[in-house]
Structure formats: C-alpha cells, structure tokens
Amino acid sequence: MLVIQNKLLKLSIWLSWSGFALFLIFYLVAAMNYPGGSFTNPGQNGFSFSENYLCDLLDNVALNGILNSAKVYARISLGFLALGILLFWFHLPAMFPGKKLRNQVMRISGMTAMLIMVFLAAGNHDIITRLAGLFGSIAMILAFVALYKAGSKGFVFFGIACLLLIIFNYYSYETGFLRKYLPLIQKISTVAGLLWFSLLNLKLYRFLKENKKNQSV
Secondary structure: OHHHHHHHHHHHHHHHHHHHHHHHHHHHHHHHHOOEOOOOOOOOOEOOOOOOOHHHHHOOEOOOOOEOOOHHHHHHHHHHHHHHHHHHHHHHHHHOOOOHHHHHHHHHHHHHHHHHHHHHHHOOHHHHHHHHHHHHHHHHHHHHHHHHHOOOHHHHHHHHHHHHHHHHHHHHHHHOOOHHHHHHHHHHHHHHHHHHHHHHHHHHHHHHHHHHHHHHO
C-alpha cells in the first residue's frame, strides 16, 4: 500500500512540474499572438512584458480593440498553471508526517485556491483573485509553519518573500502605488512562486526516494 502511495505522489510531482512547463510554453505562445494594447498604451503593437498584465491575454478583446486571438492559448496556459499548483498542494503535505488537521487544511485551502483561479477566464477578475489569494495565503502560511518545524528555514524565508510579493501585487493594484511597474512585478512574482513550488517538489521527490531506500535496507 505504501509503495502504491509513493508512486502516486511521484506521479503527482511529475505532473505538477509538467503543468508549470506547459504553462510557460503556452503563455509565451499567447504573448506572441496577442494583437496589442495595454492600459498605459492602448495603441501598442503586440504584447509588452513591462506594460501588459498576464490577465490581458485572457480577454475576448485585446486592449487595442481587436479580437484577441491569444485568448485560447492563454486559457490553456492558465489551466496548466492551476493544475500544476493544485497537484502541488495535493502532495506537499506528505512531506510532513503527523498534524493531520493542519495538513488537511493546507491541502484543501491550496487546492481550493487553484479551482477558484480557473474562473479568471470567465471574468470577475477582482473577486476571483481575492478569493484565490485568501485560500492560497492560508495554505502557504501553514506550509511555512510545517517547513519551519521540519528545519527547512531557507524554504520558509523564500516562501515568505514570494507571499510578500503577492501581497504587494494586491496592494499596488488596489491603491495605485507603483502601478506603472506592476505588470513587471507581477511576472517576477509568478516566476519566484513557480521556483518555490518547483524546488519544494524536488525536495519532496528526494524525500520519497530516501524513504524508499530506508525501507529496502
């Protein structure tokens, strides 16, 4: 039974990594197919990494008024991102034995955040991001506690930095503070978060391999 569980967790990790990679691939394809326009420069041609938000790619009509041919790729990209992070929150609690309630709340909160995020493609951007952010923050804070108790302080500090970047994104969006730089900060936050998820995936994968070795000795 334990062998089957370990194989399922390893599969989940590989699928999570694959989701992140496919997110990046389809995001780049979407960016290359975006007609143009941003909030600061509606007449621009194509996608600007410094002026366009990630969500601009999801709209039916681009900000220059032309039908958005990138939306299909962007929505596929969003789906892969949500899948990758959803699987991450499914298998991460396996790294922390005991504390079943904490692990369950972490898993459910993280997976719920990703299920909510999928609805970004349907509109209601502000409500969706706030709800997903709330559940995602709960999952991350519980992960920080578990990682700290497990002695993985580097992951805690890196994770807190990622969470602070996410909070700054919300603050900038709501207040307008440094909003000129927000599209770029949003992308930095996304890459940092993906790196945190990916490194924790690697840590769990090694943890499972080590456990398998110990059991076979």
